[in-house]
Amino acid sequence: MSIVVELFQVTKQLYDLLDEPIPKEARDETIDMIRHLLGRRDELIEQLQPPYSDEEQELGMEIVMLNETIDQRLHGLKQQIYQDLKAMKQKKMANQNYLNPYQSLSVDGMFYDKKR
Template sequence: MSAVKALYLVTKELYDLLQKPFTSEERDSLIPNIEELLKTRQNIIEKVNPPYTDGEKQLGAEVVKLNKVIDEKLAQLKQEIQLDLNQLKKTKTSTNKYTNPYESVSSDGMFFDKRK
């Protein structure tokens, strides 16, 4: 099998994986699969060398089309993870303020009498 054909198959598998709707819990289990496919794809890309046949050129064009969608989906996935991390940070902060309300008391508005 040519390197271009192998690249197409791995790219198609990654594309299919990212097209499925998934929840936050499912996302956590899919991330290792996505990483493995990306590593495999990177290794195959390093092996792709010209000259290309007409069939390989068509597969290459298809890989480029799929790659655009994959990039968008990965950016969306990254954004969702970032939102979850921000929400977790806010929850942690508000929980900490609730359990220990006087931990971060500021001295703003307090009057200190310096006379003796």
């Protein structure tokens, strides 16, 4: 099997993995699988050697088109993770304020009345 065909298969697996919605419960396993597939793609890309046949050039064009969609979906996944982290941080701060409501009060800005 040529490297281009194998690269196309790995890219297609990555595309199919990102095509499905990723539940929050299985996100860690999915990210591990994405890392594995991206690592395998990097290895295959390093092994590419021209010249390419017409069939390999067509597969290369399909890989480029799939890669654009993969990039968009990876960016969307990154945004979801960022929003989840932000929500968790806000929830943590709200919980701390609930447990100790007077913790964040400042004492500066006091006013002393000196009337006699």
